[in-house]
Amino acid sequence: MRPSQPLYDALASGYEEHFAVPHRRAYDDLAWERVRALLPPGAPVVDAGCGVGRWARRLLDLGHPVTGVEQAPGMVAELRRHPPGSGFTLVEGSMTEVTLPATAGAVLAMGSLQYTADPERAVRHLAGWLRPGGALAVLVDSLVGLVLELVGAGRDDEAVDRLTRRRGVWLAEGHAADLHLLDRARLEAAFRAAGLVEIRSAGLLVSAAAVGRAGLAGRLAADRDALLALERRLGDDPVLADAGKQLLVTGRRAPG
Template sequence: MRSSVSLYDALAATYEDHFAAPHRKAYDDLAWEACCEAIGTSPGVVIDVGCGVGRWSRRFLGQGHRVIGIEPAPRMSERAACLQDENFTLLRDRVEQVTLPAGNVDAVVAMGSLQYTADPAATIAHCAAWLRPGGVLCVLVDSLFGLVVELVRADKGGEAMERLYSRRGVWRIDDQEADLHLLDVARLGSAFVQAGLEVTSTSGLLVGASLIGRDDLVSALNADYDRQLGQERVMADFPELADLGKQLLVIGRRTA
């Protein structure tokens, strides 16, 4: 697989602006709501896997948590280092290479980073080992079936079948490309269970992208963001629709 490090380095300077796009802001808002509900409000220790420029780390710090950010892309980590908070520790390495004491943290979040690792299931087990009993793991990935539906709607049946059978995607930004794993509810949930976690919620974020198409979804968000987000929030509450989301969010808890 082609590494995502160069692509993320190229995005570093404008990464905050990247989430100004309505559909990215929408899934980010939904994911944040769900993760905060799962993690709770009591200050604890949170590991932010693939913390990027520190977008979510900054929010967790604002809630009183101590945060360990993990980021392998040099330019991204340079910006995250600017947080300069005594409760923030930055580890500039790939998550697979990070060694931390087992059973010590309250939550691990991996928002869009797990899919770029060599073996997502092994990485889930690696991250789960850091959790104390009752600790929470939140993972957001691109949805295999959501992408297949999007490609079929765009009359790209050949590419849709390629993605379906290979279970791999490609993210392109200008002249940069990175490969990623495409996951579904069954495989992601199975990886959680094998890692000793109880799956507490499974959500498809931006199911509307499959139902009405991404362009129409963006138009709806631009026309009335709160109304469309509310509709997406309702659909995210139905696990049966999860594989239709543009993103898939799975949350699990470490059993005693």
């Protein structure tokens, strides 16, 4: 797999603006609502693949001490230039190699797990940072959501290729990063194998499967609040999880 670090280095200086795009801001806000509900008050949180600290700032504002794990040098440089705030600790390195104690009330991997060489091994590793009762939340691009989008766009051969190989590619700023395309069944199995319980899956931007990217953009522009209200209702049904553009899977370490 082509590594993601060069691409994220290239994106680092303008990464905050990357999430100003309406559909990215929408799934980011929907994910935040769901993750926030899982957080034990004031508990330490690990943000695995923290980027420039977008989520860390939100967590710090809620009173959570945050450990951010990041390996892309460009992202690390931005974090050092613009620290997320007091209570933030940066750990430079790969989220699959860094060793942390099992003290976190929550571990988040928001858009980072899919770039690891072995997602199942990565889930086990991240779960090892949780204290009893702590929550793991993983956000990835959805295999099914992407295949449906490609079919809707008339890119049939690419859709079949993605479905068969379970691999995707992100092209940006002249760089390409390969990623795993994951579905609910594979991620939930990985969570169970890591010993996690209370496993839940939600699809984010499920409506995109019905209306396409252009239709989604139009609905967000016309009435964002109404679309997000619909998405909250659709996302609560695990049957629809795989149809989302993004897939959010959560679970807890069993209480001690």
